[in-house]
Amino acid sequence: MHPPLRYGLIGCGGFGRFCLKEYSQMEEVVCVAVADDQPDLAAKTGEAFQLHACATPQELLDRTDIDLIHLATPPFTHASLATAALEAGFHVLCEKPLATTMVDAEKLVRLAAERGRILAVNLIMRYNPLCQAVKALVESRILGDPLHAQLVNAAQDETLGAGHWFWDPEKSGGIFIEHGVHFFDLFEWWFGAGEVLSAQQMTRPGTDIIDQVQCAVKYGDTTLANFYHGFHQMLRRDQQAWLILFEQGTLRMREWVPTQLELDATLSEAGLEALVALLPGAKVEIVERYGESERQATSRHRSRTVDVRINLVDQPGLAKHDLYGQMLRDLLRDQIEAIRDATHRRTVSEANGLSSLAYATAAQALADRR
Numbered sequence: 001m002h003p004p005l006r007y008g009l010i011g012c013g014g015f016g017r018f019c020l021k022e023y024s025q026m027e028e029v030v031c032v033a034v035a036d037d038q039p040d041l042a043a044k045t046g047e048a049f050q051l052h053a054c055a056t057p058q059e060l061l062d063r064t065d066i067d068l069i070h071l072a073t074p075p076f077t078h079a080s081l082a083t084a085a086l087e088a089g090f091h092v093l094c095e096k097p098l099a100t101t102m103v104d105a106e107k108l109v110r111l112a113a114e115r116g117r118i119l120a121v122n123l124i125m126r127y128n129p130l131c132q133a134v135k136a137l138v139e140s141r142i143l144g145d146p147l148h149a150q151l152v153n154a155a156q157d158e159t160l161g162a163g164h165w166f167w168d169p170e171k172s173g174g175i176f177i178e179h180g181v182h183f184f185d186l187f188e189w190w191f192g193a194g195e196v197l198s199a200q201q202m203t204r205p206g207t208d209i210i211d212q213v214q215c216a217v218k219y220g221d222t223t224l225a226n227f228y229h230g231f232h233q234m235l236r237r238d239q240q241a242w243l244i245l246f247e248q249g250t251l252r253m254r255e256w257v258p259t260q261l262e263l264d265a266t267l268s269e270a271g272l273e274a275l276v277a278l279l280p281g282a283k284v285e286i287v288e289r290y291g292e293s294e295r296q297a298t299s300r301h302r303s304r305t306v307d308v309r310i311n312l313v314d315q316p317g318l319a320k321h322d323l324y325g326q327m328l329r330d331l332l333r334d335q336i337e338a339i340r341d342a343t344h345r346r347t348v349s350e351a352n353g354l355s356s357l358a359y360a361t362a363a364q365a366l367a368d369r370r
């Protein structure tokens, strides 16, 4: 049994404090000190969590009793703070995005490799059991090829006042970079390498606030995907819809941390058996059984033998907030294992921090062209 990994938090804002609470439930890690460029906020956070509060981020970086820095500051600060942390010899868990430009992100990844340190980006979506189920489904080809995928993210802006750093592209990088990276990462994990084909953005009338973006991405020679992100909803109307159209089924999820997967599929008996084996916890209802004369069907000019139409519902059994916390803890646990054992293969590595940003910067460049 290893002693807990010691970490320091830089950035005591909303998300840094949320993570502090979630990580405090882990045996593998212990927070030693916190810092923020607002010393009062650091002090308040230290008091609330009974932790040492540093007067400045530099004071935290000067400590010798810390293994890892969790960087939960706005995107434009990631490059300089992660550089300072790596140069001081720490592992880094950086909030997404890794940086706001590819040049900075590549420099950081090179520096981490030179120093033999972990530089993980908190791309938590892969740690959602439902997102893992989607990956298994796509890879199994039980439903045939995934032809089209869509994410409609209608996010709240009730907590994002007009002066918030989120709206300033110099500080956030823009919506694709600040938020889209989560989904670019996940879709690449599901469908393989993709190419951003086109992207658009819209400004809120009468302002220079870009509150809607969308892009189209092509994955291999099978899948066309659309991503829409709009930050314009009341908190209580924050909503997301996911759709994946396969050759033999349609998969739907809701919420940005999905808690339920629904599938409507038309399969052979063998396909159904394989599906049940793949998702053993899911509830399956047979809605239609085909008689001998109805078993032959055709799509994409291919003949298919089908026996049943089913509805499937899969749930990890956790409320959204608890699942979110579990995903955060699982990502950190994965990184800690790699710190302890250099042969451990992580689900999210530096390469994913870079790759997700590459899609986002490509989409932003295309959106900026118009």
Ligand SMILES: NC(=O)c1ccc[n+]([C@@H]2O[C@H](COP(=O)([O-])OP(=O)(O)OC[C@H]3O[C@@H](n4cnc5c(N)ncnc54)[C@H](O)[C@@H]3O)[C@@H](O)[C@H]2O)c1
Binding pocket: 010, 011, 012, 013, 014, 015, 016, 035, 036, 037, 038, 041, 057, 072, 073, 074, 075, 077, 095, 096, 097, 122, 123, 124, 178
């Ligand atoms: N992984 C996820 O699921 C997830 C979810 C939400 C936010 N985030 C990311 O977390 C980061 C922080 O977001 P937030 O919503 O907590 O923002 P926030 O504005 O609430 O908090 C940011 C904090 O960083 C501090 N700060 C700013 N510049 C600093 C500097 N140079 N040195 C030290 N402290 C500095 C601010 O004072 C503030 O307290 C962003 O990168 C965001 O994208 C990730």
